[in-house]
Amino acid sequence: MTETSDTRPADGEARAPRRSLLRTLLRYLPLIAPVLLWVVPCWVLLHTGQDWPMPVTLTGTGLFALGLVGMPLAMARGHGRRQEDRAAIAGDTLLGVSWVLFTWSVLLGVALRPALAVAGVGEGQDRARIVTWAILGVSAVLLAWGYTEARRVPRVRRLDVQLPRLGAGLDGVRVVLITDTHYGPLDRARWSARVSDTVNTLDADLVCHAGDIADGTADRRRAQASPLATVRATRARVYVTGNHEYYSEAQGWVDLMDELGWEPLRNRHVLLERGGDTLVVAGVDDVTAGSSGLAGHRADLAGALDGADPDLPVLLLAHQPKFIDRAAAAGVDLQLSGHTHGGQIWPFHHLVRLDQPALAGLSRHGARTVLYTSRGTGFWGPPFRVFAPSEITLLVLRSPNAPART
Template identity: 85%
Template sequence: MTETSDASDARSAADKEPEEPPSRLRRMMRYIPLIAPVLLWAVPCWVLLYGGQHWPLPVTLTATALFGLGLIGMPFAMMRGHGRRQQDPAAIVGDTLLGSGWVLFTWSVLLGVVLRLALVAAGVGDGEDRARIVTWAVLGVTAALLAWGYVEARRVPRIRRLDVQLPRLGAGLDGTRVVLITDTHYGPLDRARWSERLCETVNTLEADVVCHTGDIADGTAERRRAQATPLGTVRATRARVYVTGNHEYYSEAQGWVDLMDELGWEPLRNRHLLLERGGDTLVVAGVDDVTAESSGLAGHRAHLDGALHGADPELPVLLLAHQPKFVDRAAAHGVDLQLSGHTHGGQIWPFHHLVRLDQPTLAGLTHHGARTLLYTSRGAGFWGPPFRVFAPSEITLLVLRSPQGLTSSH
C-alpha cells in the first residue's frame, strides 16, 4: 500500500469545485419545522377521534390532550436535545415522538382513505362502524410497525454480499474484498455494545479494505467516544479508510478526524491510496462531504481533483463519497466505482420518496455515465427516531471482479 500527499489547500479560487446548489428537498425542508408538527399530530387526531366515531366524551378529551401534548412536546424536546443544549434524554424523547408521529400520520392518511373506501364499497356497517374500524386498524398497524421498526433499528445489521465487475480492474486484484459500513450515527441512545457486535461482524468477513463513508455519529467525538471506540478493533489486511459525512460538520468535524486517526483509520480527505496486488493497482480515493466547504473549517471541502491528483488516469478508481449525488462529479472524472451512504434507504417509509428528491438513488448498485458504478448502502445505524420501517440496515461486502479474472476462472 502506497499513498500520495494531500492536495495543496492553497489552490486558486478557480480550481475550487462549485458549491452544491440547494436541492428541491433542501428548499422544502426550510418550511418543515413550521408545518410538520401540526400535520403529524392534527391529522391522526382528526382521523382517530373526530372522523365520525362518537367516542365517549372522557375518551375524546383525554386522547385530544395527548395529541396536544405530542404537538407541543415533540418540537420542545427536539430543540432541547439537538439544539445548543444537546441534552441526550430530551433528544431521545423528541426523536421517538417524531418517529411515532410520522408512522401514525402515514397510516392515518392511508387507512383513513383507502380502508374507509374499501369498507364503503363492501357495504360494511354504517358510518360510525367504519370510522371505528379505521381507528383500531390505524392503531394496530402503527403499534406493530413501531415495534418491528425498533427491533430493526437496534439489531446488528445483516450482511449484504455482491460481486461487482469493474472492466478496468486487473486480474491481480480479482477477488479483492471491500467491506462498507456507513452511517453508524452513534448518538443519544448508548449503543456501545451494538458497536462492538457490529465490529465483530465486520471482522468475520476477512476484508482487504474496510471503508466507512461518514456520519459516524451525532454529537462530538468527546461525547460519543465510548460508542465509537470499538471501531479501533476492525481488521483489514490492507487498509481501513473513511471519509467525513454531513453530520460530522454538525459536531466539530476535526474532533472526529482526530479520534479516527487515534483509532487507526486512514483519512481519505481529498486524497488517495494505491492498492497493489499481483502486479495490478487500484486507486482508492475519498472526498470530504459536499457540505464541508460551507462549514467554514479550513481545509474541509469536497475536491475530487485533489483526491485524484498524481494518480495514473489509466488505473481503475474506487471512490468514497458520503452522499450518492456526488456521483455526477465522479462520472465526469471517469471513476469506476463510488461507495456512498447517507440515504439510510429512507429509514422510515414513505420518507423514501422524499429522499429521492435529493439523491439519485436510494440503495443498491446503479450505473451512471459511461462507466461509473455507484453502490449506496442503507447504512448500519439510524438518525434520530430509533426505527427502521421497510429500510433494513446493512453491512456490505463487495467482491471486486476483473473481466480477466473471470475469464481465467472458467
C-alpha cells in the same frame, strides 16, 4: 452485477426544479411538519364519526396536543445548543411515532372506509371505529418491528461488482462498507462492538466507513466509536467525513478515527496493490464541508486523485450519492456512498429522492461509473427502520480479465 431501479435520471434540467422544490419544502418544513404529523392522525382517529365517549375524545386530543407541543421542544433541547440526550431520545421517538401514525392515518383513512362500505361491513360509526383500530394496530406493529430492526446488528449484504478496468490480480478483492453509524443519544457501545465483530468475520481486504459516524462530538461519543479500533482488514481501513461530522466538530472525528487506526481520506488517495495490479482508493470530504467554516475542509476530487495514474481503476468514497456527477465526469470506476438510509421509515424515501440521485443499491452513471449506495449501518434520530433495513455491505470486486472461476 445487478442494477437496482432506485435511481433517477442525471439530467440537469430535471434536477433544477426538484432542488428548488426541496429548498421550498425545507424552508417551511419546521413550521408545517409538526402540525401535520399530529393534527392529521388526531382528526382521523378521533373526530371523523367515531362518536367516542367524551372522556376518550378529550384524553386522546390532549395527548396529540401534548405531542404537538412536546416534540419540537424536546428536539430543540436535544439537538440544539443544550445537547440533552434524554430530550433528544424523547423528541426523536415522538418524531418516529408521529410519522408512522400520520402515514397510516392517511393511507388507511382514505382507503379502508370506502372498502368497508363496499363490503357492507358495519354502519358509519362502526366503520370509523374499525379504521381507528386498524390504524392503531398497524402503527403499533410497525413501530415495534421498526425498533427491533433499528437496534439489531445489520445483516450482511454481499454482491459482486465487475469493474472493466480492474486488473486480474485484483479479482476477488473484498471491500466491506459500513456507514451512517450515527452513534448518538442512545448508548450503542455494545452494538458497535457487535458490528465490528461481524465485519471481522468477512475477511476484508479493505474496510470503508463512508461518514456520519455520530451525532455529537468525538469526546461525547468516544465510547461508542472505540470498538471501531478492533476492525480488521488485510490492506487498509479508510474513512471519509459525512455531513453530520460538520454539525459536531468534524476535525475531532478525523483525529479520533486516525487514533483508532483508520486512515482518513481527506481529498487524498492510497494504493491497494495485489497480484501485480493496483487500485486507487480515494476519498473526499462531504459536499457540505466547504460551508462549514473549517479551514481546509471541502470536497476536492481533483486533489484526491492528484498524482494517481489516470490509467488505473479508482474506487472513491464520497458520503453523499449526489457526488456521483463529479465522479462520473472524472471517470471514477466505483463510488461508495451512504447518507440516504434507504429512507429509514417508509415512505420517507420519496423525499430523499428529491435530493439524491440514488436511494440504495447499484446504479450506473456515465460511460463507466458505478455507484453503490448503502442503506446505512445505524439510524439517525427516530430509533425505527420500517421497510428500509440497515446493512453491512461486502462488495467483491471482479475483473473481466481474470481466469474463469469454477
